[in-house]
Amino acid sequence: xxxxxxxxxxxxxxxxxxxxxxxxxxxxxxxxxxxxxxxxxxxxxxxxxxxxxxxxxxxxxxxxxxxxxxxxxxxxxxxxxxxxxxxxxxxxxxxxxxxxxxxxxxxxxxxxxxxxxxxxxxxxxxxxxxxxxxxxxxxxxxxxxxxxxxxxxxxxxxxxxxxxxxxxxxxxxxxxxxxxxxxxxxxxxxxxxxxxxxxxxxxxxxxxxxxxxxxxxxxxxxxxxxxxxxxxxxxxxxxxxxxxxxxxxxxxxxxxxxxxxxxxxxxxxxxxxxxxxxxxxxxxxxxxxxxxxxxxxxxxxxxxxxxxxxxxxxxxxxxxxxxxxxxxxxx
Ligand code: FES
Ligand SMILES: [Fe+2]
Numbered sequence: 001x002x003x004x005x006x007x008x009x010x011x012x013x014x015x016x017x018x019x020x021x022x023x024x025x026x027x028x029x030x031x032x033x034x035x036x037x038x039x040x041x042x043x044x045x046x047x048x049x050x051x052x053x054x055x056x057x058x059x060x061x062x063x064x065x066x067x068x069x070x071x072x073x074x075x076x077x078x079x080x081x082x083x084x085x086x087x088x089x090x091x092x093x094x095x096x097x098x099x100x101x102x103x104x105x106x107x108x109x110x111x112x113x114x115x116x117x118x119x120x121x122x123x124x125x126x127x128x129x130x131x132x133x134x135x136x137x138x139x140x141x142x143x144x145x146x147x148x149x150x151x152x153x154x155x156x157x158x159x160x161x162x163x164x165x166x167x168x169x170x171x172x173x174x175x176x177x178x179x180x181x182x183x184x185x186x187x188x189x190x191x192x193x194x195x196x197x198x199x200x201x202x203x204x205x206x207x208x209x210x211x212x213x214x215x216x217x218x219x220x221x222x223x224x225x226x227x228x229x230x231x232x233x234x235x236x237x238x239x240x241x242x243x244x245x246x247x248x249x250x251x252x253x254x255x256x257x258x259x260x261x262x263x264x265x266x267x268x269x270x271x272x273x274x275x276x277x278x279x280x281x282x283x284x285x286x287x288x289x290x291x292x293x294x295x296x297x298x299x300x301x302x303x304x305x306x307x308x309x310x311x312x313x314x315x316x317x318x319x320x321x322x323x324x325x326x327x328x329x330x331x
Pocket of ligand 2: 159
């Protein structure tokens, strides 16, 4: 049974972060993914995701509790294991067989980069691997998640956009006097699109940088999945690099949850809270604009909004979404 599931031939088979791994301890957590209610929980075998619906009378399992490695329905106490199989019906006489139909759907679930990931369909591979979070020269740090009342596609497009840095993040990530962008091609290869060597002048150097004054950073931005992107910004004078990975979870067509991971190869002695606070400020500035955009869903017809030559990355992204056949968050 699929209650309110949004159908998308691409996103259903993709991995989506649903909560912080550190939040998932001794209680089940209810999340919503592509309109579907999902319960995630942890036991001695690891993390598990089930449809958040008891087969008996449709109560929410996430309102229940954990017992002996199972999630217990709060209504009549049926217990479900990590595969979604009901293993105990308290009202039935001991020793009687549990009906095999007494189960709920289970989904692929993994823990990686400090997040719990779920795939509702058939994931081709595991959660994508990013060297910048595994390399000991870097220090990874989860930020968010941020709730946004907008389509995930709008969030990814904003993440890939350079021309807003000087306005939305004025005096932090850009300055209007340095708004001109170079003419650089977007590359599409190996199932991802990217642009690199984009110089952006920033009035404030990042936390932990040796620089006091403004710095021109070299950016690389990449979209590796329909709702997954990452960027790096490097100070070419000293190699200090900050990576940001964004994984946007489509809660419904026009609501999303944004998981962010930053990773730096400098300033290990600087309090992580500074980096988190900086990302919180920057993300809030973005969300304020994204939540006002109309139409809410990203138009894949390139005639629908005015695409300028400087919007190359966004045009490449929209074309790619169309090619992939992404439905949720697009028109
Ligand atoms: S509704 Fe879940 S045990 Fe009855
Ligand atoms: Fe931004």
